[in-house]
Amino acid sequence: MGKATGFMEFERKTIANRPPLERVKDWDEIHEHFDEEKVQTQGARCMDCGTPYCHTGMTLANMASGCPVNNLIPEFNDLVYQGKWQDAYERLMKTNNFPEFTGRVCPAPCEGSCVLGVIEPPVTIKDIECSIIDKAWNEGWVTPTPPKERTGKKIAVVGSGPAGLAAADQLNKAGHLVTIFERADRPGGLLMYGIPNMKLEKQVVTRRTQLMEAEGVVIKCGVEIGKDIPAKQLMEEFDSVVLCCGATKPRDLPIEGRELTNIRFAMEFLGPNTKELWDIKDGKSEQFTELAKGKNVVIIGGGDTGTDCVGTSLRHGCKSVTQLEIMPKPPTERAPNNPWPEWPKTYKMDYGQEEAAEIQGEDPRQYLVTSSKFEGDEEGKVKAVHIHNIEWTNDNGRFIPKKVEGSERVLEAELVLLAMGFLGPEATIAEELGLDLDARSNVKADYGTFKTNIEGVFAAGDMRRGQSLIVWAINEGRAVARECDKFLMGSTKLP
Incomplete structure (x- = not known):
């Protein structure tokens, strides 16, 4: 735990992201640098909960609850609160080979099962983890440690x-x-x-x-x-x-017009984009293709991949971006059938949606929507997506989507990205x-x-x-x- 009364004294404060309108102008990490003193204060919020669920690594309702690598979270929270950063680093590395990855891109199921989260906003576990490993790299504590003996295998x-x-x-x-x-x-x-x-x-x-x-x-x-x-x-x-x-x-969408050009799987968009950026940085190339520049972009699918397509399209300078989700909009608070310590299925704006909202004035996502047809121009390029609303109906225990009559409409789209999972x-x-x-x-x-x-x-x-x-x-x-x-x-x- 951290400070015995810390969860009552200090509010949850995450490490800030750079302002959306600033960060869309570059490809640098969106996060601000962490402040050691502020992170230590957040470590103080870790309460003496008796039975911590944050490091349990269970699966509840087909979702992760707690840390799947069983990070010793209360221990490193306490060590950070005390300013014992190197000890915190050593504790963290006992369970996680790459905390610099999880500290940046993990959705933090540990926070979803934090006991403090039952009554207050949970401890900023993900920020603390990332701060520990970043400090370790900065201080030179991360050094090669090859094995002393080899097995020959x-x-x-x-x-x-x-x-x-x-x-x-x-x-x-x-x-x-x-x-x-x-x-x-x-x-x-x-x-x-x-x-x-x-x-x-x-x-x-x-x-x-x-x-x-x-x-x-x-x-x-x-x-x-x-x-x-x-x-x-x-x-x-x-x-x-x-x-x-x-x-x-990748999961495909075999509807009319799928053969049109400029309909791509998300990874065909994201992967080459990153490769070009790093080829330029490494001096291997001078060309950068802004595929979404000046285009109306429609992203079909949600999740992290859909969000990444939103953020990348904005950085290309797209004309507009719309994201279509077949599922309903999540509630702002936990639903009764989604109790703690399950992962909270609540509405949130990820970095890409935040950026789109700043530029376009609203969340780019449309919920309970499916696509029925891609429309092309005379050159065989996609120019529009035909969509309609759906509602989920119970068919003998199976939920199936049913078309909402009269909800048909057409979205302009010169680039369509399929982000529907794998x-x-x-x-x-x-x-x-x-x-x-x-x-x-x-x-x-x-x-x-x-x-x-x-x-x-x-x-x-x-x-x-x-x-x-x-x-x-x-x-x-x-x-x-x-x-x-x-x-x-x-x-x-x-x-």
Whole structure:
């Protein structure tokens, strides 16, 4: 806990974001720099709750409740309150390999289950976590710590997203020789090319992967397993293979006009945008394509990806941006069927919507809306989206959308971005190795063992569980490393 009476004395104050109209002019991180004294005051709000739920890592109502990596939150809150920042850093690193990632982009299920949140706004756990690791980097406390002994066992990790990086980091700590294979030109997976720079500065990713390389992890980029190197070759050259390839197959919208140009999946928009930015910074390119510039942009789908499409379109200088959500607008307070400590499904404005509201005068989201047709011009380019309202009706226990008659309307759109989630992993490696799949087309491997039907081949992260949170990917990366170590050595000391 922090100060015994801190939760009564101090109000919740988060680290501020830069003003929307200022930050849309650049691609820098939206966050202001943290103030140590203010963060320590927020740490003081951590109350002596007796049974803390913030680090439980449960799943309630199909959502995370508490921290999936079981961060020792009350402990590091207290240490920050006391000004013992280095001790707080050491406590944080016991459970989380990459707090600089989760401290920036995790939705903070820990805060949703904070006991203080029952009666008052919860503790600013996410801000405190991010402040701890940023201070650690600034003070030089984060240094390479390669293992003292090597086992001689060789492990291939396919994919350098959060699950793959966490697995590699842990297996390297156990003394194994780890090689990461990444098909993109830079490591990081969705951390690098799935999340825009303004939400996660890419230097934050690069400094961590460089640290891992200094500790002995080999990272090979530009190598696609199943194409450049057969997956079976990995099984011949390595003692074990850990698959962390993500769930990168996007959900499509097969309606009339889908073949028109300028209708793109969200990642076809976000990934190349970040790559061009960093190619320019690295001196590899001088060209930057502002695909949304001067266009009416319609984003179909919500969630973090939809928000990132909003923020990116605004930075391109779009004419307008509209975001369509098929679900109803969430309530401003917890609904009776969404009790604590479940994740609160309440209305909020994320950074992209805040920026759009400042520029356009209102939240860009339209709720309970679906698209029926894309309309094109004589050149085969999209020029409009036909939409209508829906209502959710109960059909023998199944909720299905029903059209609201008379609600049809047309939105101008020279660019349409599909941000409707992902269906599962790409099939190339699974087909080559003959891996079993579950009913949702994910690689079949039980949580806890992570073993596929092929001996020595493990699967973790979104590839196994489906699209999920970064913090769950780190959880699975750490856990699959433990199981892989046990498979190779007969026992394990990994946490």
